[in-house]
Amino acid sequence: MGRKNCRKKEKIFLMTFTPEQLKTILLRIIDKKPNTKIELNFVRTKTAAELHIFQPANRLLLSEYQKLTKSKEIPQLPWLEKLLKKADIRSISGISVVTSLVKPYTCPGKCVYCPTEVRMPKSYIATEPAAARALRLDFSPYEQVKQRVEMLEKNGHATDKIEYIIKGGTWNAYPLKYQYWFILESFRACNDLSRRGKRRIPLLTEKNSLEELQDALEQEQRYNEHCKHRIIGLTLETRPDAITAKTIFHMRRQGCTRIELGLQAPDDKILDLIQRGHTVEQFEKAILLLRSAGFKVDLHFMPDLPGTTPDHDIEMYRLLFEKETLRPDMVKIYPNTVIKSAELYKWFQKGKYKPYGEKELFRALSEMKMITPRYCRISRLIRDIPETEIEAGNKITNLREALSAELKKIGKQCVCLRCREIGRQKENIDADTIPQLFIDEYKTIGGTEYFLSFEDANRVAVFGFLRLRIPTKRSPDLTPSEEEKKYRTQLSLLEKFLPENKDCAFIRELHVYGKVVQIGKREKKDSQHKGLGKQLVAAAEKLCKEKGFKKVSVISGVGVRGYYRKLGYRKIGTYMVKKLK
Numbered sequence: 001m002g003r004k005n006c007r008k009k010e011k012i013f014l015m016t017f018t019p020e021q022l023k024t025i026l027l028r029i030i031d032k033k034p035n036t037k038i039e040l041n042f043v044r045t046k047t048a049a050e051l052h053i054f055q056p057a058n059r060l061l062l063s064e065y066q067k068l069t070k071s072k073e074i075p076q077l078p079w080l081e082k083l084l085k086k087a088d089i090r091s092i093s094g095i096s097v098v099t100s101l102v103k104p105y106t107c108p109g110k111c112v113y114c115p116t117e118v119r120m121p122k123s124y125i126a127t128e129p130a131a132a133r134a135l136r137l138d139f140s141p142y143e144q145v146k147q148r149v150e151m152l153e154k155n156g157h158a159t160d161k162i163e164y165i166i167k168g169g170t171w172n173a174y175p176l177k178y179q180y181w182f183i184l185e186s187f188r189a190c191n192d193l194s195r196r197g198k199r200r201i202p203l204l205t206e207k208n209s210l211e212e213l214q215d216a217l218e219q220e221q222r223y224n225e226h227c228k229h230r231i232i233g234l235t236l237e238t239r240p241d242a243i244t245a246k247t248i249f250h251m252r253r254q255g256c257t258r259i260e261l262g263l264q265a266p267d268d269k270i271l272d273l274i275q276r277g278h279t280v281e282q283f284e285k286a287i288l289l290l291r292s293a294g295f296k297v298d299l300h301f302m303p304d305l306p307g308t309t310p311d312h313d314i315e316m317y318r319l320l321f322e323k324e325t326l327r328p329d330m331v332k333i334y335p336n337t338v339i340k341s342a343e344l345y346k347w348f349q350k351g352k353y354k355p356y357g358e359k360e361l362f363r364a365l366s367e368m369k370m371i372t373p374r375y376c377r378i379s380r381l382i383r384d385i386p387e388t389e390i391e392a393g394n395k396i397t398n399l400r401e402a403l404s405a406e407l408k409k410i411g412k413q414c415v416c417l418r419c420r421e422i423g424r425q426k427e428n429i430d431a432d433t434i435p436q437l438f439i440d441e442y443k444t445i446g447g448t449e450y451f452l453s454f455e456d457a458n459r460v461a462v463f464g465f466l467r468l469r470i471p472t473k474r475s476p477d478l479t480p481s482e483e484e485k486k487y488r489t490q491l492s493l494l495e496k497f498l499p500e501n502k503d504c505a506f507i508r509e510l511h512v513y514g515k516v517v518q519i520g521k522r523e524k525k526d527s528q529h530k531g532l533g534k535q536l537v538a539a540a541e542k543l544c545k546e547k548g549f550k551k552v553s554v555i556s557g558v559g560v561r562g563y564y565r566k567l568g569y570r571k572i573g574t575y576m577v578k579k580l581k
Contacts, residue, residue, distance in 0.1 A: 017056045022064035023073075024051065029061075030080065040083045058084045062156045085156035095163040095232065096152055100144040101134035102168035102182060109170065109239060110275045111264075112343040113305065113336055121168035125339065127386045130167065141182045145189035149229055160228055161559065162190065165235040165260075172242035176250065180213040181206045183254045187220040187231065187558075194228035214253065221255060221558045230559025233257045235298070241278040243286035245493035248293050252498065252574040255558045257509075258330075259290055262300040265308065266319050266326065273307045275343075284325040285487050288445050291469060292494055294506040294555035294575070298379060299328035303364055304336040304393060306344070306353045310364040317368045321376070325445045329467060329509070330417075332380040333368065335361055337393035339385070348392055355393045362396075365403055369414040374459070375440055375451040375467075377417035417462060421513045425461035435463045435532065437539060446491075447471040452539055454532050464512035466536040470505050470547050500573035504553035505544040510536060537567055545580055553577050 028047045034040040048055045062084040068074045107114075107122035114123040124131045137143040149159050164186060171179065181204065192199070201219050204212060224230055236251060237260040251259070263283045264276060271279065287297050299320065303313040320326050336355070338348045347353040355361075365381065372378055381400045396402060407413055418424075435454035442449050453465040495502060512533050544552050554576040556564055561576060569576035 017053060017060060019064060019067075021051055021053055022056060022061060023068065025056065026061055026065055026068070026074070030074065030077065033079075034083065037083055059154045059156070063154070081156060095161050096157050096159045097163045097165060098145055098148045098152070099130045099165045099167060100141055100148075100182075100186060101131055101139060102166060102171070102174060102178075103139040105169075105174055107169045108173050108242070109277050111277070112274050112347065113302070113339075114343075115339040115341045116343075117341055123169055124167070125341075125385060125389055127389055128384045130384070141185040142189045145186045146193065149190065149193060160230060161232045162229060163233045163235070164231045165237075167237055169237065170242055171236040171238045171251075172247045173239075175206070177206050177208075177210050177213060179250070179254060180210065180217055181208075183234070184213060184217040184220060187217065187224050187255075190229040190231060191220055191223050191227050195223075217254070224558050225561050231255065232557040232559040234557060235260060237262075239278060240283040240286035243289055245289065245490050245497050248289060248295075248494060249497035252293065252555075255574075256295075257555050257557050258296040258298060260298045260300065260332070261286060261290075263326075264300060264302040265305055266316050266323070267308075267312075270305055270307045274305055284445065285490070287326065287328070288487055289490055289494060291444065291508070292446055292471065292491060293498060293501070294469070294508050294553060296329045296467070296509050296555075298330035298332060299326070300332050300334060302334050302336050303368075304355050304361055306347065310356055310360040313364050314367045314371075318371050321371065321373055324443050327442060327444050327449070328376060330377045330379050331372070333365065333378060334380065334383050335365070335394040335399075337383075337385060338391040339389055340391055345391060358394065358396065361394055362403070362406070365399070366406060369403060369407065369416065369419075370412060372414060372416040373442075374415050374417070374420070374453075375442065375449070378414070379418060415459075417465070420455075420460065420462045422461045422463050423513060429456045429458075429461050433457075433461075437535070439539075439543075444469075450540070450543060452536050452543075454536065462513060464510075464532040464536060466510045466540050467508040468505065468540045468543060469508055470544070470549065498573060498575075500575050500577055501553050503549070504551045504577065505547070505549040507537065507540055507552060507554040510554075533563075534567065541578075541580055550580050551577060552580060 025044055025047045029040060029043050032039075032043045034043055044055055044061070062081070065074070065080065065084065069076050101124065102121055104119060104121050109122065111123075115125050116122065117124070117126055119135065120126055120131060126132060126135050133148070134144055137147065145164070149162070152159050166182070166186075174182075184204065188201075201216050204216050234255045235258040236254075236256050238247075240261055240263070243259075243261075261283070263280070264274070265271060266280050266283075268279050287299075290297050301317060301320065303310075303317075308316070320328065320331070336344075338344055338353075338355070344353060369378065381403070382394065382397070387395050387397065404414070404419070413419065433456045436457055438453050438455055438459065440451040440453075442451070448470045450468040450470065451465060452468060454463040455461060510533055512530075541552060552569075554564055554569060556569075556576040561571060564576040564578075567578070569578040571577075
């Protein structure tokens with residue numbers, strides 16, 4: 001027994017690192033100046049062996065590096081920070097993403113492809129990374145946010161600009177008090193990580209009144225405007241048939257700026273076959289209402305569903321950008337898969353459904369990437385479903401990389417926003433490139449969209465962009481379209497719920513790309529905090545005046561309200577509004 005304890009103590013001792021040992025490894029790495037993570041690992045392994053210790057994790061080296069730079073024993077070395085960070089891709093788009101899952105709850109949908117695990121929200125599987133984390137934490141919004149931010153920081157990512165995404169099926173199907181409580185706890189988690197002094201806002205539960213929860217959330221949001229970890233965008237996931245003027249009002253009050261909306265297929269026959277429970281027209285109504293309130297819309301599209309073919313999927317995807325009633329800002333492409341807990345599994349067993357195969361799926365997705373316009377971002381091409389859970393359908397886990405490599409072979413490339421972010425294209429443009437302003441215009445139901453972007457002359461890389469909406473019905477020389485007339489009742493209600501937007505043009509999104517640069521800091525090689533955002537806003541305001549608009553409304557995230565205040569905007573209702581001179 002004694003020998004076993006000795007062995008355990010010896011092992012613990014060998015895996016415990018002193019500051020001097022970590023410093024020695026860091027100095028050796030700095031001396032060798034490796035160019036890749038593989039080269040860094042080689043230096044770390046060799047030095048650790050010489051010191052007769054195990055290899056320390058990168059996060060430990062990063063933590064020691066931060067202490068040494070703070071005490072000015074070694075200079076700040078951006079190249080070293082990049083190599084020590086785990087998954088640098090997480091903050092390459094200019095933000096750090098934090099995802100939470102809501103608790104299991106009844107979903108109004110009966111979709112045949114959805115997994116139905118009792119312990120998970122509808123359509124989620126316990127083995128998916130974010131879902132597994134939520135289950136382990138008993139779906140606590142506070143702990144999910146807190147622990148995720150802490151982990152990102154340990155791995156070297158700046159977390160002062162957080163894009164917060166709440167997953168779990170149909171958000172608006174959850175009780176209203178639960179919605180406000182969940183978001184209240186999420187803001188509280190961000191605020192508590194750096195809160196100074198005694199907390200003045202009382203701890204609340206779902207049992208408190210709606211008014212108490214709303215008041216507490218408003219207080220936490222005000223605090224978040226100036227704290228270290230700011231929620232600069234909030235995304236909620238819901239269904240088209242759950243979108244009304246009233247649900248939009250509540251989502252704005254909760255701080256939401258973007259909606260993930262499942263269409264799956266712009267074909268009513270397919271929607272009926274898969275028991276989706278809504279029509280294409282209902283989706284078109286939802287996207288009109290959301291755009292009319294300034295929201296960004298991330299459309300979900302599912303290839304390889306029952307009742308389709310590869311060619312039909314390609315044509316349906318093309319339709320997303322040809323129809324003025326659609327034209328989403330972002331798309332998540334989720335190839336259909338067969339999961340045991342879904343109704344579709346029974347169809348598959350009986351031969352009623354058969355996936356169209358890996359080769360045809362690859363061809364269809366390649367075509368879809370080429371169809372996607374410059375203003376749209378393909379944010380996902382696959383779900384994080386472990387291969388062991390998939391009975392049939394796509395099992396390629398690195399699908400995006402494989403598609404990009406295949407397109408490169410034939411001399412083609414996707415021009416979607418994600419593929420053209422400056423953080424992904426630095427090697428393909430000159431280091432001294434001066435960004436140029438481009439303005440793309442396209443029509444949508446109820447208004448005209450202007451996509452303003454700073455790019456290189458060949459439009460290979462995007463440094464930053466802005467989405468501006470000029471509403472049709474408020475332009476003096478234009479009349480409402482037939483589609484708009486169909487939804488006049490809900491649009492009128494929307495004006496009553498959100499009077500601050502009367503006679504306003506909308507800045508629906510402003511984003512400057514590059515690795516996350518902390519608020520108030522500058523880095524020479526990164527595009528954030530270089531004035532591009534201000535220039536985009538100024539260009540948008542100029543366009544608004546040319547179109548006869550005297551007011552601009554921004555659907556601002558809570559954490560960036562201060563930024564817009566500096567540009568002359570003031571908070572009215574839940575928006576930042578500016579009167580143009």
